[in-house]
Amino acid sequence: MSTELLFGLGVAPGAGHGADPVAEAVTAEALGYDFVSTSDHPCGTAPSYESWTMLSWIAARTSRIRVATRVLGVPYRPPAMVAKMAETFDRLSGGRLILGLGGGYSDAEFRAFGMGVPSPRDKVDGLDEAIRIAHGLWSRPSFTFAGRRYRTDRADREPKPDRRIPIWLGTYGPRALAVTGRLADGWIPSFGFAPPEQVNGMREQVLAAAAEAGRDPAEITCVYNVVVRVDPPGVAPPAEDPSVVAGPAGAVAERLAGFAALGFSAVNLIPAGPDEPEQVEVLAAEVLRAVRAAG
Numbered sequence: 001m002s003t004e005l006l007f008g009l010g011v012a013p014g015a016g017h018g019a020d021p022v023a024e025a026v027t028a029e030a031l032g033y034d035f036v037s038t039s040d041h042p043c044g045t046a047p048s049y050e051s052w053t054m055l056s057w058i059a060a061r062t063s064r065i066r067v068a069t070r071v072l073g074v075p076y077r078p079p080a081m082v083a084k085m086a087e088t089f090d091r092l093s094g095g096r097l098i099l100g101l102g103g104g105y106s107d108a109e110f111r112a113f114g115m116g117v118p119s120p121r122d123k124v125d126g127l128d129e130a131i132r133i134a135h136g137l138w139s140r141p142s143f144t145f146a147g148r149r150y151r152t153d154r155a156d157r158e159p160k161p162d163r164r165i166p167i168w169l170g171t172y173g174p175r176a177l178a179v180t181g182r183l184a185d186g187w188i189p190s191f192g193f194a195p196p197e198q199v200n201g202m203r204e205q206v207l208a209a210a211a212e213a214g215r216d217p218a219e220i221t222c223v224y225n226v227v228v229r230v231d232p233p234g235v236a237p238p239a240e241d242p243s244v245v246a247g248p249a250g251a252v253a254e255r256l257a258g259f260a261a262l263g264f265s266a267v268n269l270i271p272a273g274p275d276e277p278e279q280v281e282v283l284a285a286e287v288l289r290a291v292r293a294a295g
Contacts, residue, residue, distance in 0.1 A: 004295040005260055007288050008035040008068065008223070009280065010270035013054050015047040024280070025058040028065060031284035035066035035098060037268055040073050043109040052085065059093040067093060070188065070225065070268065071100035071170040075110060075118050079130035079150050080157075083137045087161050095163055099134075100188060102170040103127050124175045125149050131167055131183045138165070168223060177202055181209025186221035188268065192243035196262060199224070203263050223266040224259050228252060229273045230282045244272055249286035257291045 009028040011021045025036045036058060040051040051069060059067050067089075072082065082099075090097040103123030104110065110117045118126065129147035136143040138161050142154040168186030171177050172193060180187050187206050194202055207217035229246040231237040237246060245255050256267055271279035 005256065005264070005291060006034040006223075006266035007291075008037050008066075008266065008268035009033045010070065010225070010268055011036050011038050011058070013038050013049040013051055015049045019047075021049065021054060022057050022061050024277075025065065025067075026061055027277075027280065029062045031281065032288065033065060033284065034266070035068050035268075037068035037070035037098075037100070039070055040076070040102075041106065041109060042076065043106070043112045052089075056089060059089065059096060063094075064096075066096045066098055068098035068168065068268075069100040071102035071168070073104035073109075074101055074126050074130045075104045075115060075123070076113075079126075079133045080137060080152055080155060082130065083134040084157055086134065086165055087138065087157070087159070090161060090163075090165050091159070098166050098168055098186070100168045100170065100186075101127060101130060103176065120173070121175075122149060124173070124179060127169065127171075127176065128179045128183065131179075134165075134167065135183075166221070168221065170225070172202065174205060177205040178209040181206040181211075181215070181217070181220070182213040184220065186223055188223040188225050190225040191245065192227065195242070196259075200262055221266060222264045223268055224262075224264045225268045225270070226256070226259075227270045227272050228256075228279075228283065228287075229271070230279060230287060246272075249282065250290065252283075253287045253290040253294075256287065257294055 011024045028036050038051050042050055055067050086099050107117045126149040129150045133145055133150060133152055136145055137157050142156055143152055144154055145152045166185040168188045169180045169184045170188050171180050189199060203222060210217040210220055227244045229244055230249050230252055231247055245252060259267055273279050
């Protein structure tokens with residue numbers, strides 16, 4: 001079994017006292033993580049940064065590590081503008097952007113920001129159209145697109161990207177999984193919403209949609225988004241949480257390596273536990289190193 005996994009680190013967009021997500025990303029790069037990512041929930045009482053702006057600072061302070069949106073809620077930003085933003089980000093960062101997109105998880109956030117609440121159909125159709133608009137603007141002059149949710153009218157944008165900017169989707173339902181297979185470069189479900197006993201069937205739907213669209217399913221990067229906790233030896237662990245991969249370092253490494261057998265080639269880690277900086281270091285020194293050595 002191959003265990004050649006890429007490892008990402010989830011960096012929270014916290015802006016409260018003592019939070020420094022940019023410094024966390026710099027540390028992740030030094031520790032050997034392959035990419036950093038952050039979520040996109042602009043509404044709430046907890047102090048937080050806007051994801052895109054924060055990731056721009058992270059890209060400016062790092063040089064190697066890739067930078068991923070996990071995932072941008074499409075309804076928050078006009079897709080044509082996101083396509084422009086993504087090309088600029090990718091160019092200035094030296095080709096390190098991974099553009100993660102989603103239909104938008106929290107209806108309460110849309111309602112709070114006065115945006116209206118998109119229906120499930122609206123979310124999936126909008127996701128499909130956002131990708132088509134990005135690909136069109138990145139590759140064609142005077143691009144016109146008439147979708148049910150979004151439009152462009154002889155839109156020009158220069159420069160065009162120097163490479164194909166990868167688009168990863170966080171999707172779960174049948175229609176959204178089909179969009180992923182038809183149009184996306186990657187799929188990033190979360191362990192808590194798509195546990196191992198369910199995720200393989202979802203992945204098969206993605207790959208089947210890719211094949212039906214005439215694509216090579218092997219071109220789609222499958223990434224598991226996992227909350228993880230390494231328990232120190234000799235210390236009683238907290239109560240078991242089925243949504244968290246937890247245990248001693250060796251057991252966690254074995255569990256993560258096992259995700260390769262499910263068809264995943266990357267894992268995005270979200271550290272849990274009382275001492276997050278220590279978790280980040282232990283994961284890099286003991287877990288990631290063990291998985292990579294086994295591969």
